[in-house]
Amino acid sequence: MKLAITADVAASLIPDGASLLIGGFMGVGSPHRLIDALVKRGAKNLTVIANDTAWPGRGVGKLISAGAVMKLVASHIGLNPETQARMIAGEIDVELAPQGTLIERIRAGGVGLGGVLTATGLGTLVEKGKRIVEVDGKSYLLETPIRADFALIAAKQADYYGNLEYSLTAHNFNPIIALAGDVVIAEPQTIVPVGVISPDSVKTPGVLVTHLLERAF
Amino acid sequence: MDAKEIIARRVAREVKPDMLVNLGIGLPSLVAHYLPKDVHVFFQAENGVIGLGARPPEGMEDPDLTDAGGSYVTAMPGAASIDSAMSFGLIRGGHLDMTVLGGLEVDERGYLANWMVPGKMVPGMGGAMDLVSGAKKVVVAMAHTAKGGHKIVSRCSLPLTAVRRVSLIVTEMALIEPTDAGLALRERGPGVSLREIQDATGAALIIEGEPPEMQLG
Numbered sequence: 001m002k003l004a005i006t007a008d009v010a011a012s013l014i015p016d017g018a019s020l021l022i023g024g025f026m027g028v029g030s031p032h033r034l035i036d037a038l039v040k041r042g043a044k045n046l047t048v049i050a051n052d053t054a055w056p057g058r059g060v061g062k063l064i065s066a067g068a069v070m071k072l073v074a075s076h077i078g079l080n081p082e083t084q085a086r087m088i089a090g091e092i093d094v095e096l097a098p099q100g101t102l103i104e105r106i107r108a109g110g111v112g113l114g115g116v117l118t119a120t121g122l123g124t125l126v127e128k129g130k131r132i133v134e135v136d137g138k139s140y141l142l143e144t145p146i147r148a149d150f151a152l153i154a155a156k157q158a159d160y161y162g163n164l165e166y167s168l169t170a171h172n173f174n175p176i177i178a179l180a181g182d183v184v185i186a187e188p189q190t191i192v193p194v195g196v197i198s199p200d201s202v203k204t205p206g207v208l209v210t211h212l213l214e215r216a217f
Numbered sequence: 218m219d220a221k222e223i224i225a226r227r228v229a230r231e232v233k234p235d236m237l238v239n240l241g242i243g244l245p246s247l248v249a250h251y252l253p254k255d256v257h258v259f260f261q262a263e264n265g266v267i268g269l270g271a272r273p274p275e276g277m278e279d280p281d282l283t284d285a286g287g288s289y290v291t292a293m294p295g296a297a298s299i300d301s302a303m304s305f306g307l308i309r310g311g312h313l314d315m316t317v318l319g320g321l322e323v324d325e326r327g328y329l330a331n332w333m334v335p336g337k338m339v340p341g342m343g344g345a346m347d348l349v350s351g352a353k354k355v356v357v358a359m360a361h362t363a364k365g366g367h368k369i370v371s372r373c374s375l376p377l378t379a380v381r382r383v384s385l386i387v388t389e390m391a392l393i394e395p396t397d398a399g400l401a402l403r404e405r406g407p408g409v410s411l412r413e414i415q416d417a418t419g420a421a422l423i424i425e426g427e428p429p430e431m432q433l434g
Binding site: 025026027028029051052054074075076077078079084087096098099100101103104107118119120121122123124125126156166167168169170171172173174175176203 | 263292299305309338344346
């Protein structure tokens with residue numbers, strides 16, 4: 001069983017300079033209370049790996065606005081002019097990766113694979129500096145695995161074992177990053193007694209979850 | 218009928234029953250409005266839903282249900298919500314029947330550039346590289362020219378999205394099919410002459426016989 005902790009306590013566990021995998025797609029399915037607590041704590045020099053930076057004032061965008069991010073790996077920053085401005089000013093080191101490649105690199109890191117071979121990015125700027133591997137006469141880019149110190153997850157519902165259930169398009173990166181963080185902090189909207197979530201509905205088994213945030217309300 | 222509607226109506230005719238289709242944000246998303254009523258298709262939003270439905274009435278939005286542009290949507294009966302690895306597994310694994318994307322440039326090889334303008338616009342590729350590399354059929358839906366400048370060119374000057382030949386280019390002036398021999402003009406836009414199309418195109422067009430005018434559904 002896990003005791004639910006507050007967002008402030010969770011944020012205090014994450015040191016400056018840590019690398020974070022953060023769930024969400026344009027803020028949908030992002031751990032908003034954890035992000036707010038990190039901003040409140042004044043976190044610095046974070047490496048953030050996430051699909052996108054939403055927009056200023058939303059989701060990962062709040063960490064960008066707060067100047068908490070030193071390095072960013074993402075697939076899309078187009079809706080956040082502040083990320084682009086800070087990238088151009090050299091304040092944030094941004095690595096852009098195709099979305100499918102990014103999620104598979106994280107999955108590889110999470111499931112113990114040495115990398116991913118994919119045709120996505122071949123012959124484009126994404127190819128730069130990467131090995132090309134031929135398998136059965138077809139060329140692929142070798143994309144390396146990604147792990148991080150922490151994975152910050154948003155879920156619809158948890159039980160006190162940390163089993164997680166997600167909602168609609170709020171799954172996105174969450175079930176995958178749960179495998180790839182050394183410490184996994186889950187932020188559920190609600191917490192129910194053990195046994196309430198059907199085994200078939202559990203998308204992230206509680207054994208992967210290190211810390212459980214208290215319910216939202 | 219404005220240019221966008223012509224393009225969306227013509228692309229809609231490429232959508233066949235029971236296809237799994239991904240529509241990009243902006244112009245490509247308009248295609249959904251022009252499908253015949255009796256044609257059932259599965260629309261995928263790469264952030265994690267198959268069976269994407271229309272925008273919900275105001276006040277009935279679900280914060281956990283958006284499309285890849287972050288707009289509120291609904292899920293059709295029979296819809297499935299999926300995580301990003303499954304979503305891009307469908308795209309990269311050849312399970313997506315058709316993708317419709319916008320374009321900045323397409324060249325004589327049928328290569329698309331649509332994700333950045335160096336020094337001006339660096340939004341990130343999001344899912345575009347995966348979609349163009351992995352979908353069975355890739356349709357580029359775009360205006361024929363940009364402020365008088367050619368978008369269909371002999372060689373893309375902008376960074377490529379993929380080195381995979383797209384299936385079709387649909388503009389308000391023409392329907393063009395990239396082939397081994399080059400860009401084949403298959404149809405003319407409503408009321409557009411061959412001369413006008415050639416003047417508006419920065420690449421050689423292969424014209425066999427008298428290409429018919431587009432049929433718009």
